[in-house]
Amino acid sequence: xxxxxxxxxxxxxxxxxxxxxxxxxxxxxxxxxxxxxxxxxxxxxxxxxxxxxxxxxxxxxxxxxxxxxxxxxxxxxxxxxxxxxxxxxxxxxxxxxxxxxxxxxxxxxxxxxxxxxxxxxxxxxxxxxxxxxxxxxxxxxxxxxxxxxxxxxxxxxxxxxxxxxxxxxxxxxxxxxxxxxxxxxxxxxxxxxxxxxxxxxxxxxxxxxxxxxxxxxxxxxxxx
Amino acid sequence: xxxxxxxxxxxxxxxxxxxxxxxxxxxxxxxxxxxxxxxxxxxxxxxxxxxxxxxxxxxxxxxxxxxxxxxxxxxxxxxxxxxxxxxxxxxxxxxxxxxxxxxxxxxxxxxxxxxxxxxxxxxxxxxxxxxxxxxxxxxxxxxxxxxxxxxxxxxxxxxxxxxxxxxxxxxxxxxxxxxxxxxxxxxxxxxxxxxxxxxxxxxxxxxxxxxxxxxxxxxxxxxxxxxxxxxxxxxxxxxxxxxxxxxxxxxxxxxxxxxxxxxxxxxxxxxxxxxxxxxxxxxxxxxxxxxxxxxxx
Numbered sequence: 365x366x367x368x369x370x371x372x373x374x375x376x377x378x379x380x381x382x383x384x385x386x387x388x389x390x391x392x393x394x395x396x397x398x399x400x401x402x403x404x405x406x407x408x409x410x411x412x413x414x415x416x417x418x419x420x421x422x423x424x425x426x427x428x429x430x431x432x433x434x435x436x437x438x439x440x441x442x443x444x445x446x447x448x449x450x451x452x453x454x455x456x457x458x459x460x461x462x463x464x465x466x467x468x469x470x471x472x473x474x475x476x477x478x479x480x481x482x483x484x485x486x487x488x489x490x491x492x493x494x495x496x497x498x499x500x501x502x503x504x505x506x507x508x509x510x511x512x513x514x515x516x517x518x519x520x521x522x523x524x525x526x527x528x529x530x531x532x533x534x535x536x537x538x539x540x541x542x543x544x545x546x547x548x549x550x551x552x553x554x555x556x557x558x559x560x561x562x563x564x565x566x567x568x569x570x571x572x573x574x575x576x577x578x579x580x581x582x583x584x585x586x587x588x
Numbered sequence: 589x590x591x592x593x594x595x596x597x598x599x600x601x602x603x604x605x606x607x608x609x610x611x612x613x614x615x616x617x618x619x620x621x622x623x624x625x626x627x628x629x630x631x632x633x634x635x636x637x638x639x640x641x642x643x644x645x646x647x648x649x650x651x652x653x654x655x656x657x658x659x660x661x662x663x664x665x666x667x668x669x670x671x672x673x674x675x676x677x678x679x680x681x682x683x684x685x686x687x688x689x690x691x692x693x694x695x696x697x698x699x700x701x702x703x704x705x706x707x708x709x710x711x712x713x714x715x716x717x718x719x720x721x722x723x724x725x726x727x728x729x730x731x732x733x734x735x736x737x738x739x740x741x742x743x744x745x746x747x748x749x750x751x752x753x754x755x756x757x758x759x760x761x762x763x764x765x766x767x768x769x770x771x772x773x774x775x776x777x778x779x780x781x782x783x784x785x786x787x788x789x790x791x792x793x794x795x796x797x798x799x800x801x802x803x804x805x806x807x808x809x810x811x812x813x814x815x816x817x818x819x820x821x822x823x824x825x826x827x828x829x830x831x832x833x834x835x836x837x838x839x840x841x842x843x844x845x846x847x848x849x850x851x852x853x854x855x856x857x858x859x860x861x862x863x864x865x866x867x868x869x870x871x872x873x874x875x876x877x878x879x880x881x882x883x884x885x
Contacts, residue, residue, distance in 0.1 A: 435801050441796070450796060452790075453793055454605065454607070457604060467606065469795060469800035469804055
């Protein structure tokens with residue numbers, strides 16, 4: 365579904381990682397851990413074609429990401445739901461409009477009504493639908509970001525530190541939602557440095573934990 | 589046509605994706621209004637200059653004036669002799685001696701209404717209108733010199749040619765000004781569109797994140813700028829037409845100048861300016877948006 369084959373990437377003269385390979389099979393659940401600055405966010409951005417690999421090949425749904433034109437990138441992103449740590453909302457729109465944005469840009473805004481209501485209740489934001497993003501708490505914003513990421517029913521969910529700005533209880537609630545999505549057949553990749561969160565979920569989901577450190581990606585082991 | 593209809597009808601949900609940008613919105617409306625106002629004035633000038641050029645070139649080309657010497661005792665005899673020559677000249681469609689009242693009217697702008705025409709040695713003027721084939725100017729002049737000594741035949745070429753050329757240049761200049769106004773408006777709207785796109789960089793990033801194509805993002809800006817430019821141009825054109833209507837009419841001042849107002853098919857001009865402004869804005873914004881989006885990777 366998403367494959368990175370001997371990929372390297374760097375900023376300026378600094379090589380973040382090289383010869384890195386990763387395969388996200390359909391329906392799989394992956395955690396990506398590692399210290400700050402190791403390149404977790406960069407690796408995620410390569411996975412949704414927000415960056416292009418310096419060398420190596422990134423294949424998204426069987427297509428070489430380097431060969432995708434601008435429209436091709438847009439179409440690919442409709443198959444990948446992304447949750448950012450800082451959510452990235454349009455503050456002039458209501459939460460329901462923000463969640464429906466992927467449908468709107470795909471010209472399927474009319475389909476939003478039924479799905480949206482269901483989705484708002486699924487993430488517990490039914491009462492906040494008309495509010496604007498700045499009026500919501502960190503946890504509510506993260507849940508709204510997750511709702512936006514899944515409204516197009518994407519095949520892959522990529523979340524970058526989704527619990528970074530929320531308390532323990534809220535992070536458990538968010539992760540439960542991600543596990544639910546995985547059980548529905550979605551491929552999930554979560555970048556986090558929160559090992560406690562990973563340990564708490566290990567029994568609920570068959571997750572593979574990867575560690576990115578010193579430019580290399582390896583299977584996490586003893587620290588779990 | 590469908591592109592423009594879609595543009596006018598729009599997609600309310602897509603429109604809301606880009607936040608309103610007050611400053612650039614007002615700037616675009618203002619610029620389009622001012623440019624349309626100036627375009628209407630330039631168009632009025634160009635059309636008026638065209639009418640003058642055409643009139644001088646076509647109507648006066650058929651007309652000549654014969655000036656008879658101002659000798660009161662021989663005036664009637666000279667006029668009869670001259671009329672006899674003119675009536676027997678092939679190519680002369682009509683020859684008519686100006687009445688004292690008409691001669692007085694011609695001199696009135698310079699000497700006032702109380703001119704004692706009878707007591708002044710004013711030459712008698714004869715208006716000659718040629719037919720479509722024209723007459724032999726040199727032959728007529730030679731015959732008049734023999735039959736009416738001192739008579740001067742003036743076919744207006746000496747003063748008409750530079751005036752026709754000047755009016756033609758004025759007309760051309762009017763069109764150049766209109767093209768320059770259009771180019772200036774395109775440049776201003778391009779700048780405003782760039783400013784709006786730069787101010788909305790984060791919005792564009794979010795839209796791309798959720799799978800928006802460049803053309804979708806561009807369309808939101810294009811629609812906004814096209815409607816603003818069209819609206820501003822309507823207001824500017826209405827004010828421009830109002831200003832032209834308030835100008836004094838040229839024909840009141842002796843018919844030498846034609847009026848600056850619009851007439852007949854000329855009214856299409858100010859009606860076309862707002863849609864043209866909208867079309868200029870459409871293409872300027874579209875080009876600016878797509879270029880800017882290509883640069884924002």
